[in-house]
Amino acid sequence: xxxxxxxxxxxxxxxxxxxxxxxxIVDYKDDATAxxxxxxxxxxxxxxxxxxxxxxxxxxxxEKGIPTHFIEELSxxxxxxxxxEIVPLEVIVRNVAAGSFSKKLGIEEGFRLLSPTxxxxxxxxxxxxxxxxxxxxxxxxxATREEIDKITELVFKINEILVxxxxxxxxxxxxFKVEFGRYKGQIILADEIxxxxxxxxxxxxxxxxxxxxxxxxxxxxxxxxxxIYRRIGLA
Ligand code: C5P
Numbered sequence: 001x002x003x004x005x006x007x008x009x010x011x012x013x014x015x016x017x018x019x020x021x022x023x024x025i026v027d028y029k030d031d032a033t034a035x036x037x038x039x040x041x042x043x044x045x046x047x048x049x050x051x052x053x054x055x056x057x058x059x060x061x062x063e064k065g066i067p068t069h070f071i072e073e074l075s076x077x078x079x080x081x082x083x084x085e086i087v088p089l090e091v092i093v094r095n096v097a098a099g100s101f102s103k104k105l106g107i108e109e110g111f112r113l114l115s116p117t118x119x120x121x122x123x124x125x126x127x128x129x130x131x132x133x134x135x136x137x138x139x140x141x142x143a144t145r146e147e148i149d150k151i152t153e154l155v156f157k158i159n160e161i162l163v164x165x166x167x168x169x170x171x172x173x174x175x176f177k178v179e180f181g182r183y184k185g186q187i188i189l190a191d192e193i194x195x196x197x198x199x200x201x202x203x204x205x206x207x208x209x210x211x212x213x214x215x216x217x218x219x220x221x222x223x224x225x226x227x228i229y230r231r232i233g234l235a
Pocket of ligand 1: 098099129
């Protein structure tokens, strides 16, 4: 399979068309941004970690009944995926208070939530991805009620699978963001699951093993990505 035209270049990935209209190739970069692109940098090797980790997790989720866009890993940085129409929502699940949740509600980072939470942001760079609720999403045509219900069912199932999996490698899954796409009438998991899009804390030391190290200038950014990669068994 070969890349044809560059369809889209995002902050962390390039997406190419292929000879098959139903298939795209995603090419993961080392570029890192935070705060809606205000902070920019490079995390050496990140593209490889995010590509291979996403594929590893998507394969695991497929085995447990979650439909995903994954087709085939083509190289360390490139993967063939089903061409979906992205639902313009960032779907965020939280198990432990951190980040914007802690800031907004004045709840200390690390507080274990009494039940997992779900929130939606409307994907729009100009607006800074504002948080919306399910009624807004339906009202503005971002998704239908049926799609929201399916996404909700899938994302809580994904959370359960991931919490158990990360526990087994001594990592607490604090929160994560995923995106879904429409493919042949079905809602499937798209985009990525990586240290860019999840908060991972070491279960014992609570050391941060994710992009917060870059966002907050905590140092040892590459090492954190490498450590997650190693624990997953990919290094
Ligand atoms: O910043 P906040 O606390 O809302 O982030 C929640 C989760 O969503 C974090 O795991 C973060 O990495 C992820 N996220 C993301 N892309 C965004 C915003 C948040 O992957 N644009």
